[in-house]
Structures are given as structure tokens and as C-alpha cells.
Amino acid sequence: MGQIQLKQVTKSFGDVQVIPPLDLTIQDGEFTVFVGPSGCGKSTLLRLIAGLEDITTGHIEIDGQDATDVVPAKRGLAMVFQSYALYPHMSVRKNIAFPLRMAKLNQAEITKRVERAASVLNLTDYLDRRPGQLSGGQRQRVAIGRAIVRDPAAFLFDEPLSNLDAALRVGMRLEISELHKRLETTMVYVTHDQVEAMTMADKIVVLQAGVIEQVGTPLELYHTPRNTFVAGFIGSPKMNLMTGDEAAKHDAHTIGVRPEHIDVVESGGQWQGTVGVAEHLGSDTFFHIHNTGLAETMTVRAIGDVNLKHGDTIHLAPRVDEIHRFDADGLRIA
Amino acid sequence: MATKASRSAARFMMAPAVVLLLGWMLVPLIMTLWFSFTKYLPLRGDSIDRGLDWVGFANYARFLSSSSFWPSVQTTLVMVGGVLLITLVLGILLAILLDQPMWGQGVVRILVIAPFFVMPTVSALVWKNMLMDPVNGIFAHLWRFFGAEPVAWLQDASLSSIIMIVSWQWLPFATLILLTAIQSLDSEQLEAAEMDGAPVLKRFWHIVLPHLARAITIVILIQTIFLLSIFAEIFVTTGGAFGTRTLTYLIFQRVIDSQNIGLGSAGGVYAIILANIVAIFLMRIVGKNLDA
Ligand SMILES: Nc1ncnc2c1ncn2[C@@H]1O[C@H](COP(=O)(O)OP(=O)(O)O)[C@@H](O)[C@H]1O
Ligand SMILES: [Mg+2]
Numbered sequence: 001m002g003q004i005q006l007k008q009v010t011k012s013f014g015d016v017q018v019i020p021p022l023d024l025t026i027q028d029g030e031f032t033v034f035v036g037p038s039g040c041g042k043s044t045l046l047r048l049i050a051g052l053e054d055i056t057t058g059h060i061e062i063d064g065q066d067a068t069d070v071v072p073a074k075r076g077l078a079m080v081f082q083s084y085a086l087y088p089h090m091s092v093r094k095n096i097a098f099p100l101r102m103a104k105l106n107q108a109e110i111t112k113r114v115e116r117a118a119s120v121l122n123l124t125d126y127l128d129r130r131p132g133q134l135s136g137g138q139r140q141r142v143a144i145g146r147a148i149v150r151d152p153a154a155f156l157f158d159e160p161l162s163n164l165d166a167a168l169r170v171g172m173r174l175e176i177s178e179l180h181k182r183l184e185t186t187m188v189y190v191t192h193d194q195v196e197a198m199t200m201a202d203k204i205v206v207l208q209a210g211v212i213e214q215v216g217t218p219l220e221l222y223h224t225p226r227n228t229f230v231a232g233f234i235g236s237p238k239m240n241l242m243t244g245d246e247a248a249k250h251d252a253h254t255i256g257v258r259p260e261h262i263d264v265v266e267s268g269g270q271w272q273g274t275v276g277v278a279e280h281l282g283s284d285t286f287f288h289i290h291n292t293g294l295a296e297t298m299t300v301r302a303i304g305d306v307n308l309k310h311g312d313t314i315h316l317a318p319r320v321d322e323i324h325r326f327d328a329d330g331l332r333i334a
Numbered sequence: 335m336a337t338k339a340s341r342s343a344a345r346f347m348m349a350p351a352v353v354l355l356l357g358w359m360l361v362p363l364i365m366t367l368w369f370s371f372t373k374y375l376p377l378r379g380d381s382i383d384r385g386l387d388w389v390g391f392a393n394y395a396r397f398l399s400s401s402s403f404w405p406s407v408q409t410t411l412v413m414v415g416g417v418l419l420i421t422l423v424l425g426i427l428l429a430i431l432l433d434q435p436m437w438g439q440g441v442v443r444i445l446v447i448a449p450f451f452v453m454p455t456v457s458a459l460v461w462k463n464m465l466m467d468p469v470n471g472i473f474a475h476l477w478r479f480f481g482a483e484p485v486a487w488l489q490d491a492s493l494s495s496i497i498m499i500v501s502w503q504w505l506p507f508a509t510l511i512l513l514t515a516i517q518s519l520d521s522e523q524l525e526a527a528e529m530d531g532a533p534v535l536k537r538f539w540h541i542v543l544p545h546l547a548r549a550i551t552i553v554i555l556i557q558t559i560f561l562l563s564i565f566a567e568i569f570v571t572t573g574g575a576f577g578t579r580t581l582t583y584l585i586f587q588r589v590i591d592s593q594n595i596g597l598g599s600a601g602g603v604y605a606i607i608l609a610n611i612v613a614i615f616l617m618r619i620v621g622k623n624l625d626a
Contacts, residue, residue, distance in 0.1 A: 050529060052525050052528070052529070072525075072528050072529045073528060073529065073530070073531040073533075074530075077529070078529065079525075079526070079529050081522045081525070081526060082522075083520060083522050085520065085522035085523045085525065085543075086526075087523060087526075087527075087540070088522075088543040089545070089547070090544075090547075098527070098530050098532075098540070099530035099531055102530055102531035102532045102536065103531055146526075146530070150530075196418060298392035
């Protein structure tokens with residue numbers, strides 16, 4: 001079990017309110033990702049759930065029980081920190097066994113659980129090493145191992161992949177997703193990287209300045225962003241947002257079209273501009289286009305290798321039914 | 335210092351300092367060794383100009399067979415051990431305390447460091463006359479206030495008193511080193527331990543103390559080096575009486591009071607040996623116990 005409920009939770013550091021009143025329910029077994037720009041309060045929110053920070057006002061319930069004043073150790077949650085926070089003077093084995101030793105389990109049980117966690121995470125050969133002798137990915141796995149041995153009600157991850165290089169990050173992303181599929185335990189995952197959010201989450205919570213902008217599945221956020229912030233934040237490359245006459249044509253203050261929803265055509269087309277930079281990836285080509293008269297730069301994704309280069313004129317045909325419309329407050333017009 | 339050229343340049347530039355230091359240490363060491371094998375009693379007319387008589391190991395044998403030798407070794411070890419224990423325990427507590435965010439932190443830290451700036455002689459005199467004096471000392475007043483008989487500290491509890499004085503002097507050093515070590519502890523490690531279910535004392539034992547291991551080693555080694563040669567504090571308080579005669583003080587008495595330089599030098603060589611035994615012993619224990 002691991003249902004977490006935040007009710008009218010706020011957090012202030014001194015006079016500064018970092019989290020305005022916030023309601024959120026994380027269902028049992030769900031992989032929830034908090035995503036938002038740096039400094040928006042994701043870590044703070046996670047630490048409130050963990051109990052590492054005191055809530056200023058409001059309530060937290062875990063499995064229906066009020067946990068607002070429960071100490072971290074008694075909440076039954078396990079956390080993986082951004083810096084891994086491994087104990088440097090202990091071997092991998094002792095690191096993973098530490099929560100079990102604190103829970104006063106007997107030695108046989110501890111050994112059994114540590115070995116099982118190590119085999120799940122491919123750490124069996126490294127059990128007697130110190131964290132300092134491991135690579136970044138291995139340290140990450142030890143931190144996860146230390147979390148899973150306790151059979152927690154939920155896992156909390158605070159940007160666990162941000163210290164890894166790009167290739168390793170993709171690998172670990174998969175491993176964590178698979179771990180979630182296997183354990184079926186609630187996971188709350190904080191990241192500023194929307195790609196991580198999109199690929200891993202069952203449910204994404206988009207935060208800005210401590211406020212929840214939208215909650216939904218990755219595809220809900222992709223297809224029906226509630227406002228311009230979510231529209232611009234979710235999806236890669238970013239959605240093209242335009243105001244002015246072009247938006248007025250669609251009875252909106254702002255319109256947005258994703259780069260993959262604009263077709264490159266030989267001639268005609270609704271819009272045109274000059275190619276600034278063309279990024280040829282083979283499978284796709286990304287064009288950064290100037291002088292469209294619509295926005296500073298526009299990004300367009302064409303499938304395959306399209307042979308246009310810097311300075312060429314490019315003709316564009318947006319798919320009309322994929323245009324998102326927003327009002328003057330930035331809210332979606334249905 | 336990566337290339338061969340920069341390494342040799344570095345050696346060349348360090349050479350004067352190294353030569354000077356070596357000379358500084360080697361000359362007295364060799365002279366001590368030489369004197370220790372000779373009969374050198376200046377009051378009986380012995381002098382380097384006229385040549386000293388070689389007596390072999392006679393001085394060593396005499397120093398060792400003196401009834402004061404073993405007690406002085408014991409006193410030395412008790413004093414060093416006592417001061418180390420007190421400064422480490424209190425130093426760790428103070429360091430933890432000073433690490434907490436509190437009002438007036440800067441001033442408090444300076445106050446804590448202050449004793450280190452007082453000369454040993456002065457601080458020993460202050461303790462002797464202002465605090466520990468059985469008639470006019472502050473302690474005596476305090477004792478009388480509570481209706482107790484004042485303690486003649488430097489006579490009845492002489493070794494403990496000196497340990498107290500020296501600890502007071504060295505506490506700032508220990509605290510300072512330990513404080514910087516505590517400040518370098520990653521707070522996420524403590525939070526992780528908290529989530530792992532470790533209460534405050536267990537966090538201290540399993541996380542903070544191992545993190546301090548290296549700093550503790552440094553404190554122990556540096557303090558031991560200086561504490562083995564404690565002199566001024568004994569000289570101005572008890573003058574080596576009441577069981578406070580350390581090896582250093584015994585050597586001083588042999589050389590100055592008895593004017594027997596040969597015998598004193600032999601004692602000096604014993605002191606060197608003792609210091610090395612203690613050092614090796616400490617490295618072993620400290621390295622093993624705190625590293626695990
Ligand atoms: N202990 C603290 N004291 C004061 N302000 C803090 C503290 N922790 C975080 N903040 C502030 O709260 C805001 C959110 O921080 P954080 O939750 O770490 O953001 P994120 O993890 O989303 O990057 C930031 O503006 C930060 O400066
Ligand atoms: Mg953060």
C-alpha cells in the first residue's frame with residue numbers, strides 16, 4: 001500500500017511562501033513525476049512528503065492515516081537522493097543493510113534481503129567495495145538498493161539521474177521503470193527534465209513556482225495542455241507559441257503548434273521563412289526558422305532527411321486540427 | 335606539478351628550506367646522542383673543548399635504573415591520555431554545538447578559540463593563582479559557598495589539575511579541527527540515515543563519528559606530539575612535585591638541577607623512543623578502530 005494525499009499543504013521558509021496551498025493525491029502503485037523548472041519547489045514538496053521538512057500548514061495522509069507529525073523513519077517511505085548520500089565509510093553491503101540493521105532485523109534475514117536486492121540490481125560482485133570505488137551508475141544502484149530492501153510503501157526520488165552522463169541516464173531510466181513494473185510500489189519522482197517525465201510517468205504533475213499547473217498522463221499533457229506554460233514545457237522540441245494576427249485568425253490570444261505538427265511543403269503552404277540552422281539527425285531533421293513574421297524563431301520537425309540548408313526559403317503547412325488555442329490568461333480554449 | 339621540469343624546479347626551490355630544517359633538527363639530535371654516551375658534568379670541569387670521556391651505555395643504564403624513571407613514564411602517559419580524552423570528548427560536543435545555527439555564532443566561536451592564544455605559562459599561572467588557589471581561588475570560594483571544604487588542587491589532585499589546565503588550552507584546537515570536519519559532512523547523508531530509521535545517537539555513531547575519524551586522528555597525533563613535551567604548565571604549578579614529574583620534566587631536572595648533561599641526554603633519547611612507541615601505537619589503534 002502506498003497512497004499519499006496532500007491536503008491544503010503549504011510551506012514557507014521564513015516569510016517566503018515556497019508552496020502555496022496545494023492538494024494532490026498520489027494513488028497506490030502509481031509512478032508520479034513532479035516536473036518543473038529549477039527552483040519551482042519540487043524538492044521541497046518531496047521533502048515535505050518524506051518528513052524531512054515540516055509542513056507549515058495543511059495535512060499529509062499516507063494510506064488514509066494522518067502522517068503530518070510522523071517522523072520520517074516511521075512513514076515507511078524510502079528516498080533516493082540526488083547526491084546518492086551513500087555512507088562513504090561502509091561497504092556496499094553495509095550501506096544496503098543499514099536500514100535493516102536500524103530496524104533490528106536478525107542477521108540471517110538481513111543477509112537474505114541484501115543478497116536479493118543486490119542480485120536484482122546487478123550489484124552482487126560489488127558488495128564488498130566502498131562507494132568511492134564505484135562508478136556513478138553503480139552508486140545510483142546502491143542508493144536504490146538501500147531503498148528497496150526495506151519494502152517501503154513508496155519510493156521518493158529526487159533528480160536521481162542528474163549526475164549521470166547521457167547514455168547512462170537512458171539506461172537507468174529504463175531500469176527504474178522496470179523496477180516499478182516489477183515491484184508495483186508507488187514511486188514519486190522529481191525531475192526538471194520533461195523527457196524523463198514523459199518516458200517514465202503514469203502521472204505527471206507540472207509545477208511552477210510551487211503551484212500545480214496541470215496533473216495528467218503524459219499523453220493528456222501532450223495533447224491537451226491546460227495552459228501556455230504546460231504547452232511550452234512538455235514536448236521536445238518546444239511548442240511554437242504565437243500571438244498577434246495569426247492567433248486572431250483562430251479566435252485566440254495565443255496559438256501553439258508543435259514542431260512535429262508542421263509539414264514542410266515544396267511550395268504554397270500557409271507560412272514561410274528562411275532556414276537558420278538545420279539539424280540533420282538522419283531519422284528527422286529539425287529546422288530553426290527565421291523571418292516567418294509570426295515568432296522570433298520557429299522550430300519544425302520534418303521526418304527523414306530533407307535537403308534544405310541555411311538561408312533557403314522554406315514553406316510550411318501547419319496541421320489545422322493540431323493547433324492549440326489559448327486565451328489572454330494563457331488558459332486553453334477548448 | 336605534472337611535468338618533469340616543474341617537479342625538478344619545485345625540488346630546487348624547496349631545497350634551502352629542507353636543508354635548513356634538516357640541519358635544525360639533525361644538529362641537536364646528533365649532539366644529544368653524542369652527549370648521552372659521555373660523562374658531561376660542567377660543574378666538575380667537563381667541557382667540549384677539553385674533550386668528553388666516552389662512557390658507553392652507563393648514562394642509559396643509570397637513567398633507567400633511577401627510581402624516578404618508570405613513574406615519570408607513567409605520569410607522562412596518564413597526562414597525555416587524559417588530555418587527549420578530555421579534549422576529544424568535549425571537542426566533539428562543542429563542535430556539534432557550534433555547528434548548530436544560533437544567535438551570535440561568530441562571537442561564540444571566537445570565544446571558544448581564545449584560550450589557544452594565551453601563552454602556556456600565563457594560563458597556568460592564571461589557573462594556579464586565580465582559580466585553584468586553596469584560599470583565594472574562585473574554586474575555593476565556590477566550594478565554601480556550597481559549604482564544602484576547599485580543595486588544595488595542586489597538592490591533593492595535582493596530576494588531574496594539570497590535566498585540566500592543559501586540556502583547557504588544547505580544547506580550542508581540537509574543537510576547531512573537529513568543527514571544520516563536521517561542517518564538511520554532507521547533510522543529505524544525515525537525512526538518508528534519518529529516513530533509514532537511525533535515531534539521533536545512532537546517526538552520530540554510524541555517520542558523524544566515522545566522518546570525523548580522520549580529523550580525530552589528526553587531533554590525536556598533533557596533540558600527542560606537543561603534549562609529550564609539556565613543560566611550562568608543570569614548571570609554574572607544581573615544579574614536578576606531587577607525582578607530576580613527566581619524562582620531559584625529569585630530563586630537565588637531571589640537566590639543570592643536577593647539572594648532568596650526559597645523563598639528561600640519555601633521558602632525551604629515551605623520550606624520543608617513547609614518543610615513537612606512542613606514535614606507532616596510536617597510528618595502529620586510531621587507524622583500525624575508526625576506519626571500519
Ligand atoms: N532550506 C531552505 N531555506 C530557504 N529557502 C529554501 C530552502 N530550501 C529551498 N528553498 C527555496 O525554495 C524554492 C524551491 O526550492 P527547491 O524545492 O529546492 O526547488 P527545485 O527542487 O524545484 O529546484 C527555491 O526558491 C529555494 O530557494
Ligand atoms: Mg531540487
